[in-house]
Amino acid sequence: xxxxxxxxxxxxxxxxxxxxxxxxxxxxxxxxxxxxxxxxxxxxxxxxxxxxxxxxxxxxxxxxxxxxxxxxxxxxxxxxxxxxxxxxxxxxxxxxxxxxxxxxxxxxxxxxxxxxxxxxxxxxxxxxxxxxxxxxxxxxxxxxxxxxxxxxxxxxxxxxxxxxxxxxxxxxxxxxxxxxxxxxxxxxxxxxxxxxxxxxxxxxxxxxxxxxxxxxxxxxxxxxxxxxxxx
Numbered sequence: 001x002x003x004x005x006x007x008x009x010x011x012x013x014x015x016x017x018x019x020x021x022x023x024x025x026x027x028x029x030x031x032x033x034x035x036x037x038x039x040x041x042x043x044x045x046x047x048x049x050x051x052x053x054x055x056x057x058x059x060x061x062x063x064x065x066x067x068x069x070x071x072x073x074x075x076x077x078x079x080x081x082x083x084x085x086x087x088x089x090x091x092x093x094x095x096x097x098x099x100x101x102x103x104x105x106x107x108x109x110x111x112x113x114x115x116x117x118x119x120x121x122x123x124x125x126x127x128x129x130x131x132x133x134x135x136x137x138x139x140x141x142x143x144x145x146x147x148x149x150x151x152x153x154x155x156x157x158x159x160x161x162x163x164x165x166x167x168x169x170x171x172x173x174x175x176x177x178x179x180x181x182x183x184x185x186x187x188x189x190x191x192x193x194x195x196x197x198x199x200x201x202x203x204x205x206x207x208x209x210x211x212x213x214x215x216x217x218x219x220x221x222x223x224x225x226x227x228x229x230x231x
Contacts, residue, residue, distance in 0.1 A: 001026040001228045004041035008033040008051035008062045017047040020196040024221035033065040043080040043224050046087030058143045059089030080124035080224050081188045088190030097181050097190050099148035105173025113205035114139035114193050115167040116179050120160050123186040128223035135216035136205045137193035144192040146174035195220040
């Protein structure tokens with residue numbers, strides 16, 4: 001399986017995403033924001049960072065870059081797309097996921113290992129988890145507060161489109177503790193925490209077993225590979 005990782009000006013987790021894909025057993029393919037070429041990939045990751053310096057709303061400029069026309073078309077045709085942190089912001093700005101992401105309610109950039117609860121496994125990127133499973137994924141953002149109007153929030157809850165929810169502490173003021181979403185079809189997932197930073201023993205979050213041993217993020221990438229094989 002070939003999974004593309006888009007690099008925008010200001011991306012800084014694209015290489016980490018490529019490494020996570022490789023560790024999961026797929027082939028990472030570097031994609032450039034300024035082209036219309038998806039290079040025949042089977043899935044796409046929009047990585048974290050500060051695309052275009054976050055000079056407008058986070059992700060707003062990137063959502064209008066040339067390659068996003070192809071990403072939007074591919075997503076609408078059913079291709080799996082994962083947006084991580086800034087990638088989640090891009091998905092929202094591209095209207096592939098609803099709502100908005102604003103400045104953290106405490107006003108500070110935050111970096112922590114964040115506990116999450118898996119709320120939905122009906123997606124290409126979460127099918128390897130179980131509903132209610134608790135995982136730990138690194139989080140780092142300054143504008144990660146998820147917002148939406150009450151009717152949208154009720155629809156997300158009622159249709160099971162909340163993919164992940166923050167546990168223990170809400171790090172950024174996200175409404176209803178929402179940490180990530182999926183679309184109705186289940187091929188598009190976005191979340192603020194960074195699964196690509198929890199894929200390799202020795203480099204992930206601490207666990208009761210050992211320091212830096214957390215690899216909960218690897219399941220995102222093995223999930224999409226599994227779905228590709230089964231389909």
